[in-house]
Amino acid sequence: MKKLKTRWTDQVLEHPDQVLAEYPRPSMRRESYVNLNGYWDYVITGKGKRPERYAGRILVPFSPEAPLSGVERSLHPSQVLWYRRMLPGEVERRSGRRWLLHFGAVDQFAAVYVNKRLAKKHLGGYLPFSVDVTDFLRKGENELIVGVRDFTDQSYYSRGKQKLQRGGMFYTAQSGIWQTVWMEEVSEAHVDRLKITPLYDEKMVEVTVCCADRGQVSVAVSSEETQPWEVEGEANEPIRIPVPRMHPWTPEDPFLYFLSVTFGEDRVDSYFAMRKISVSLDAEGIPRTFLNGRPYFQRGVLDQGYWPDGLYTAPCDEALEFDIREMKRLGFNMLRKHIKIEPERWYYHCDRLGMLVWQDMVCGGRPYRKWYVTYLANGLEKFHIRMTDRTYGLLGRKEEKGRQQFVEEMKETIRLLWNHPSIVTWVLFNEGWGQFDAKEVTRLAREMDPSRLIDQASGWFDQGGGDFRSIHNYFFKLRFWREERVQALTEFGGFCWRCREHSMSGKVYGYRIYGSKKELSAGYGQLIKEVASHIGEGLSVTIYTQLSDVEEEVNGIYTYDREILKIDENVLKEWNEKCSI
Template sequence: MKKLKTRWTDQVKESQGQVLQEYPRPSMKRESYLNLNGFWDYAIMGTKRIPDRFDGKILVPFSPEAPLSGVERQLRPRQVLWYKRILPREVRKENGKRWLLHFGAVDQFAAVYINKILVTKHLGGYLPFTADVTDALKEGENELLVAVRDFTDHSYYSRGKQKLAKGGMFYTAQSGIWQTVWMEQVPGRYITEIKTTPLFDEEMIEITVCSNRGGRFTVEISSEEMQPVEAKGEAGVPLQIPIQEMHPWSPEDPFLYQMTVTFGEDTVDSYFAMRKISAKKDEKGILRPFLNNRPYLQKGVLDQGYWPDGLYTAPTDEALEFDIKEMKRLGFNMLRKHIKIEPERWYYHCDRLGMLVWQDMVCGGRPYKRWYVTYMANAFEKINLRVTDRTYGLLGRREGKSREIFVEEMKETIRLLQNHPSIITWVLFNEGWGQFDAKEITAAAREQDETRLVDQASGWFDQAGGDFRSIHNYFFELKLRADKRITALTEFGGYCWRVREHSMYSKVYGYRIFGSKRELTRGYSQLMRKQIIPKLAEGLSVTIYTQLSDVEEEVNGIYTYDREMLKIEEEVLKEWNEQYDI
């Protein structure tokens, strides 16, 4: 294996531990903010006992498997990863004030202690959690301990594409803290959540402010084009505010409104956008996705969010932006965030830069039956045979608890990300991995959020629900079938070229192999000319090319894994993207 760096690797190494210092939650920002990223003590133990001695230093929030962590050790399912640090001196008890401790994500199970007092536990490696640690604080030094266990693919918990025996389309398993850890001080009565829902046709924004205790709030809305508008409401009760001379949000014009909410002594800054996504027939009677009541073709890229130096964690905020900016520069207008939930700053960058997002739910479950989920599923698709997804054992969802956890995490994912205007589609299942009861899950997703579209089953095991006939096609000539839903090619291409000096492995995984940039570019052009562009007039409305960058053995990226080489000619990518027209 060859170690790869990115252009940001050395910035992290030279930062003296001052990494990812940006405010981690732009949709709900307070002045009070303490970033806890940096060097922590760590130990990997074979028991749950608090270690007497630690193994060394780890750079949080990089997982111990990631080169940037400084550890590069794999946490095994029977081991416990311990973290320790002293909280900043500013963190002390004050009358009428509370201290909240936030974790962006910890994979998979975490127990958090302040001065050896348990303050919270959390299960789920992709979602944030918060603890009020005020009552556990003492005079002088306050010690923070975090214990982590990660079962990866040895249990049914959500794991995405992580695998302990990595290879091919499955990648290095990472564990522990992998998103920013931070604290903020709040008054005794404070805002816990803000929900914004654009009522586009009514030209109104609906705002719901949630709090730990009841009371009234004031919201002030402003933008570059309007004078500030003030309104008052009751916590927990939706408040609708007219938006005069409404300025719609789109990838071509990602216009954001600024918002400040005051609730007693608590003040939070946020933002929202006015946009609408829907499924309607165009003037030719073809069902299409409509953005702001106009048909809008989506030209997307599969985005897995892996990095050679940070694994799940982008080395810097600039790196997090890079992928979005580059795909937009090349003419794409959508990213499918594939089986991973990013830090909220990634979605914020999509909001302000103007990039549509299809958000996958993170898959889990026991190992599925490969012969059924891969080979038979492709055969079923070839002959247009629809089969049930209630075969729980074959699809890896035999345990009822596994299914319950997926539903809980799906709802929490939607709740977490619902304010981001860039997100227009929820993708529930991918290629049958851990799929079950898709019709019921779709209904639950719509109940949670009725303002977005739903891709019920991406690839195969289609249950005839959701808003899309969602096709994965790597090997056959693309043929469209009549359907009552939008036709979407949600994975295609996967063309490979291994650039030796920018690849980690000699082994190549992908769907068609080329030997040079020229050959790969020619192959991409032929694919677009013969199979994609002609299908747009026939009803194809969404395309998602695999993929944004190489990932380990999988070398089918538009960019190399280190983001140093664009593997397909820039002008060719732009030229074909310009031809998306109906």
């Protein structure tokens, strides 16, 4: 495939010491921050072999498969990818202080060594992990080594849309460190996590300061409209704080409050928003999504989060913002983050810029039976025939360990992203890929987070639960049945136009092919006109496929390099204005 650059590629390569240097965890900031991105030593060995020497340099946090890494080499399931660097001199042991080492995400299994001693093992390619390395440090130089294995689609582990043999709707597999690596120094007794829950109807916010130790905490709240006010409470206990003259958060007015927590010598800064997402009946008795107590039509775009130069990793923070800002400028108010968990800064930008988020869980499992999961299920969906998801073997979920891992990662995803007001819906399963026991999984998700909505099964293999009848429609005439749940068109369109100079592949994958921007824009307009005609019947959510091209899939609103807007912006804006309740 042809290499593609983005407008940010060269600036990353010109300043490798500044790659993704922004503070990676905006929901819990400290003054202490040591960024470990940049060039590391690397080598790929066989399984069970420890490196005696290294092959070259890799630019972290870009995967070895990504052009920006400088390696452009695939990691196979039988191999181990080794990283090595020395820790900065400022990382040294001090009385009463601890050093925490954080990894945003490492795909898929990681073993972390400090000065040749094993400090941490972690399984799961999409979730962050941390380790207290204080007791492993010594005077002088300190060596950090990370060994990584990635089974991609050769096991039941979560992998998203990665495939060793890419093609069509499945993309280049990536591996290793793909989010920021960083360190912070904390006091012996410190805050581990914040859980912030807006209680919209009560005009209060509930803050739980999670710590290993007990003790008193102080929570200060402020905003651009109010003077700070402070409340004291106990660590690990919910603290309810009134929010006078409450200013609600919406995509049109993304108002944020600021929050500071003090626990002993430790201080962390955060933020929150006052918003409520719910399902209620409108004036005609139709179930709709409501935002802050009012009907709110969600106009969304499917967002895969792939980049031609960085694969899973955006080249820079500005690039992360670009996708959000552009979709907002074109009139969309929601992004469905598709089978991927982004770095936390992406959600922070959605919070502050005003973009609703539907967050997919990352799918896994063994290869599913395509005739059953794709063709038969899609055909029967036309007739509203519901298929069971307890056929574990056909759905690629035969291993109980794989099912358990999915549930644990779902819970950890909810914990990780809890504080972000932009997230309004959890999407548990997509088109039957690795789906199982959706009713029970929905119950667990609802029990853990009753404040957000749930799309139980996006596309097909709907088990009748969750808040949505979630429809994928690429081929058939759109039809609705009266439902107690919200009617949501969670994937549709996928119209293609290949911009030759801005495409990686000569192959074209999509659902309807056009020869020019003019033809594509006209086709899009006609499609949205037909879709909009169903709003009166109960349609409350639309999610167009998709934000940008990805490799062979050239059905994006933007080209893969984010250079060409392929659909006329006036057409996009006009129909987004018309699609409302």
